[in-house]
Amino acid sequence: MTTAVATDVGREIKTLEEELLKTKQKLVELRKARSGEVVEDFELTRGDGSKVRISELFGNSDDLILVHNMGKSCAFCTLWADGFTGVYQHLENRAGFALVSADKHTVMKDFTEGRGWKFTCVSGADSEFTGKMGFLSDKGEPWPGVSSFKKNADGKIMRVSHTWFGPGDDFCATWHLLDLLADGANKWEPKYSY
Numbered sequence: 001m002t003t004a005v006a007t008d009v010g011r012e013i014k015t016l017e018e019e020l021l022k023t024k025q026k027l028v029e030l031r032k033a034r035s036g037e038v039v040e041d042f043e044l045t046r047g048d049g050s051k052v053r054i055s056e057l058f059g060n061s062d063d064l065i066l067v068h069n070m071g072k073s074c075a076f077c078t079l080w081a082d083g084f085t086g087v088y089q090h091l092e093n094r095a096g097f098a099l100v101s102a103d104k105h106t107v108m109k110d111f112t113e114g115r116g117w118k119f120t121c122v123s124g125a126d127s128e129f130t131g132k133m134g135f136l137s138d139k140g141e142p143w144p145g146v147s148s149f150k151k152n153a154d155g156k157i158m159r160v161s162h163t164w165f166g167p168g169d170d171f172c173a174t175w176h177l178l179d180l181l182a183d184g185a186n187k188w189e190p191k192y193s194y
Contacts, residue, residue, distance in 0.1 A: 034161065037158065039149065039157045039158065039159045040132070040157075041157055042054050042124075044100060044123060044127055045105040045123040045124075046123075047105055047108060049106075054129070054157055057098045057120060058095075059092070059096040061096050062152075063094070063095035063149070063151075064095055064096040064151070065096070065148050066097075066099075066146065067098070067099040067145075067146050068133065068135040068143065068146065069100065070143070070144050071107070071108065071111075071142065072103050072107055072108075072111040074144070076165075076189075079190035080171060080172050082115065082117075084117075084119060088118070097119055097120065098122060099112075099117070099119060099120070099121045100121075100129065101121060101123050101124065102123075102124065102125060105126075108123045143164060144166070145163055148160050167185070
C-alpha cells in the first residue's frame, strides 16, 4: 500500500470512528428520552435456593443493570460474564448489578463459583421474568442481553432500557480487540478454558 493510499484509508477510518461515536451518543440520548415500562417485582432464586425480588437487587441504588444470561450451556454468555468480573465493582459504584441465569439455581451456583464470578447471580429458571422481559425465543429458549431498571420514589420499578448481546456488540471488549487484528476474529469462538 502506498503512503497516499494508507493516509486516505487512515482518514476514512478516523471519520467512521467519529461517526460511530456520534451515532452511539444519539442512541444514548434516545434511550434516555424513551419512557420506561412498569415491571412487576419478580421473584428470582439465589444460589442457596432462597428467593429474592428484583427490588432487592438494587442494593442502595435507585438504578439496576441486570444481565440476561443463557447459562452454563453458552460459551458466548460465559465470555461476556467473565468480562464483567473486572468491571462489576465500578458498575456497582453507580448502580445495582446482577446476572440472571436461565439455569436452575443449583446449576447456576456451581457454575458461577467455578468461574469465580463475584457479582450477584440469580436464577430465573422458575420465574416468568425472562419471558416477560422479552428474552425468550418463540421456542422458549433464552436470549442473552441486558436490561436497566429505575426504582421510583413510590417503589415502582421501571425498565428504562434493554438490548441484546451478540458478537461485535458494545458489551464485550474481546470482539473489538480481535477486530484490530489483520484477519479479525477469523472464526474464533470462546471456550470455557484454553
